[in-house]
Amino acid sequence: MSNYGGPEELSPGEVDEPAPRPGWVTVDLRASALNWHDVLVRRGRYRSPLPHTPGADGAGIRTDTGQEVVVLPSLFWGERSTAPSPEFEILGDRIPGTYAQRVCVPEECLAPKPFGYSWAESAALPLVGVTSYRALVTRAGLRAGESLLIIGAGGGIATMALALATALGAQAFVTASSPEKLARARDNGAAGGVLHSDDDWPMQAKALAPEGDGFDVILEPVGLWERSVQALRPGGRIVVLGANVAERADMDVRGFYFGQYSLLGTTMGSPQDFRGLLDLVATGTVAPPAIAATYPLSDAAEAHRRLESGGLFGKIVLVP
Template sequence: MKAFVLKDKIKPGTGTAKLYYEEVETPKAGAGEVVVRLKTAALNRRDVFIRQGLYPGIRVPSIPGSDGAGVVAEIGTDVTGVEIGDEVVINPSIGWGENPDYPDANFSVLGVPINGTYAQYIKIPVENVFPKPKHLTWEEAAALPLGGLTAYRAAVTKGKVKAGETVIIPGIGGGVATLALQIASALGAHVYVTSSSDEKINKAMKLGATGGVNYRQDDWVKQLSIISGGADLAIDSIGGETLKDLIHLAKLGSKIVSFGATLGPVNHLLMPRIFFKQLTIMGTTMGNRNEFIGMLNLFNEHKLKPVVSEVYPLEKVEEAHEQMEAGGHFGKIVLEIPQ
């Protein structure tokens, strides 16, 4: 089969490792496994970080890619409930374990060190494949798994979002943030967003956001406080100074859920703002099997569709990565796998 292979580990800050497009051995299904012929895959920021040496547990050679959808092509022994020809999406959360609060020590995310979805075929445990939602295209299906799972755990499991609550999501446009907006809006929350792009704010409002503010304006925090009334829940992938702004915007007894830190560490955090407001600040990432099922059920029930920003052929994956790093996209960047 054809696949992109990461062969080099590099030190952080020294550049970006090349991906090699080459012929590799097609995987065979073992006990409890299936092989899926992939139709589509999708990019995540994790893929870029791995190439830059910014992610733990990198092993080479291995095939990147966490998100994918396709057709079951082979079934191993001891597999039930799945048949050849089934259309499936893949849960990239591998080996979470039994504790819903945090993953086991051997937990991994599909795609480095476990061979991922930048390939024509993938071998995966049968418990990690689920029926593709019928209302989704192949491109939309591939855009859903990692971002949808992360957003669901942040908004529903951790954030416990409720109808009528106010949710603030800074930096709208990325895959997880956009999916979190769709989830919170579908559950009846009033969602407010921020972006450096008025166009992205307008797109977010078409997806269900109640309003938004351009954070390039000096008084954006004040503006957002006025129009939103403050947050019952903030879902943050940015960190840095933005986390302090979210603490300022937080209502008494509210929650902040963090799953990223694109702006880096938080400096000079004023602790009284946290304890006098009785805030709960939680970290989260990925999710377990039951949360993946809950996320799929929510998307099926509300007929939600992930936003696909652009579609590239697999052969142009490095160009797609450059687009992701440029940051102009809204939603997910998807790869079409050659058949």
């Protein structure tokens, strides 16, 4: 990527091998997964140095030991588990990322490839997996028997959150933009859902909750807090991790505090969260990430066009 802009700015090219650094490891990549974050990097949101190699997610083989690994894209988290350090960044922001044949990352950002996962599924796991795990487990404390509403079925975060909720023993519901996505979500374990194209979708969703008075937890990756909170039960928790649809919310403050609600902000997780995620995956109860499409690395531009076109259920993966 030599300039910021549209998908056409992603073109194949030759770059130098990653330079050796103490405490860092080079990985021969077998697959790399797309995230909406990559689109923002391409557009210049994070002012990445140019020319630049984007990409946060990947899986491959350590060049020093030959071990099959997945890459945690959460860099320089720091010692405090409650929030990242000022040095925190995402792989592919300023450090060359995974749209490549090789990537070099701190050793703490590597973990064994999950047993039974393909290369594509392994590459698609880290960013959405650790982000969903931190949101649902570390921040919201979702427990077996509780109810969860996921806003926006189909994207990588939503499909991963559905898999984690199912593994945790929670009952998950979704909102979606089409009947087809609702059907896919049900096939993947959702107990039900509503179309968020309907004006009264929060009330429709609330009525679906097991007790009919709203959900214990709502996962909000799009920025519609003022609508989503209407589907919470009294004392419920809403965990916010994105702003793809809206970057500002106009909240009913009085209704919020009388409802005894908790509003929890979250981001990508830490190495500790990643270990928790992989421990849960190792139990065999977490379905692998859904793969919507696979492209050769040389077709990264076309893969971005597909991502931006919407309508996906699952992740897009690049194969070097």
